[in-house]
Amino acid sequence: METPLLQVRDLEKRYGSRVGCIGVSFDLWPGEVLAIVGESGSGKTTLLSCISARLEPTAGSVSYAMRDGVTRNLATLTEAERRLLMRTDWGFVHQNPADGLRMRVSAGANVGERLMAVGQRHYGTLRETAQDWLGRVEIAGSRIDDRPTEFSGGMRQRLQIARNLVTHPRLVFMDEPTGGLDVSVQARVLDLLRGLVADLGLSVIIVTHDLAVARLLSQRMIVMKEGRVVEEGLTDRVLDDPHHPYTQLLVASIPES
Numbered sequence: 001m002e003t004p005l006l007q008v009r010d011l012e013k014r015y016g017s018r019v020g021c022i023g024v025s026f027d028l029w030p031g032e033v034l035a036i037v038g039e040s041g042s043g044k045t046t047l048l049s050c051i052s053a054r055l056e057p058t059a060g061s062v063s064y065a066m067r068d069g070v071t072r073n074l075a076t077l078t079e080a081e082r083r084l085l086m087r088t089d090w091g092f093v094h095q096n097p098a099d100g101l102r103m104r105v106s107a108g109a110n111v112g113e114r115l116m117a118v119g120q121r122h123y124g125t126l127r128e129t130a131q132d133w134l135g136r137v138e139i140a141g142s143r144i145d146d147r148p149t150e151f152s153g154g155m156r157q158r159l160q161i162a163r164n165l166v167t168h169p170r171l172v173f174m175d176e177p178t179g180g181l182d183v184s185v186q187a188r189v190l191d192l193l194r195g196l197v198a199d200l201g202l203s204v205i206i207v208t209h210d211l212a213v214a215r216l217l218s219q220r221m222i223v224m225k226e227g228r229v230v231e232e233g234l235t236d237r238v239l240d241d242p243h244h245p246y247t248q249l250l251v252a253s254i255p256e257s
């Protein structure tokens with residue numbers, strides 16, 4: 001029987017007396033794209049940080065099915081195991097590309113660096129793979145020696161995506177991946193992400209306040225309000241037939257297109 005890739009149980013994060021998120025439980029299945037939506041301050045980023053082992057929860061657990069098939073509670077990983085997971089089996093696409101790229105090294109080195117983390121050392125192979133990945137994210141190969149500082153916002157975001165996917169991670173976390181881009185650029189990046197996620201069979205957890213992004217990318221979504229999950233279900237069902245009054249309000253506030 002298939003096991004979930006990620007199991008979140010009664011997760012809670014408090015900042016002093018303030019609640020970041022509370023009582024959150026869900027499973028993520030291999031190959032599934034799950035969107036976490038909710039208004040500003042609802043706890044999306046807190047939840048994403050806890051499940052990606054970047055923030056220690058106050059209570060509850062997150063378990064992950066490692067490549068060797070053993071499911072481990074993230075809290076029991078050593079620091080070295082956690083870092084290896086982050087550099088190889090997981091990806092993290094930040095809203096601001098500068099948070100996920102090294103801005104002072106070339107585009108090629110940004111992609112190659114992640115490959116070196118999985119043991120690739122041969123310069124020719126590193127460069128060839130980097131070149132291939134730049135192509136996959138629609139960056140001209142002639143830009144391989146340019147630094148991200150010389151790239152447009154959309155190019156930077158596409159480079160960040162290449163850097164994350166080059167190691168063929170099984171799980172990618174995304175925090176508002178198109179949030180900082182011009183509307184005209186967003187569509188292209190979203191389209192690219194959708195294609196890559198499908199081609200690579202990635203599992204994804206994506207935080208967004210944009211329901212159109214959730215509709216386009218995710219199969220399932222959870223809706224957060226004041227740190228709690230108020231609704232969960234298949235994306236089309238939640239958006240077409242929202243049950244919770246808060247979700248109804250969110251859906252009703254989408255501008256007609």
Ligand SMILES: Nc1ncnc2c1ncn2[C@@H]1O[C@H](COP(=O)(O)OP(=O)(O)OP(=O)(O)O)[C@@H](O)[C@H]1O
Nearest residue numbers: 015018019020038039040041042043044045046047
């Ligand atoms: N470092 C922190 N210290 C104290 N309180 C925090 C901290 N980070 C978040 N919070 C609080 O936790 C709650 C959830 O915040 P969080 O950033 O997770 O929401 P969000 O849904 O991601 O919002 P946004 O869409 O604006 O990023 C808020 O009440 C926020 O003020």
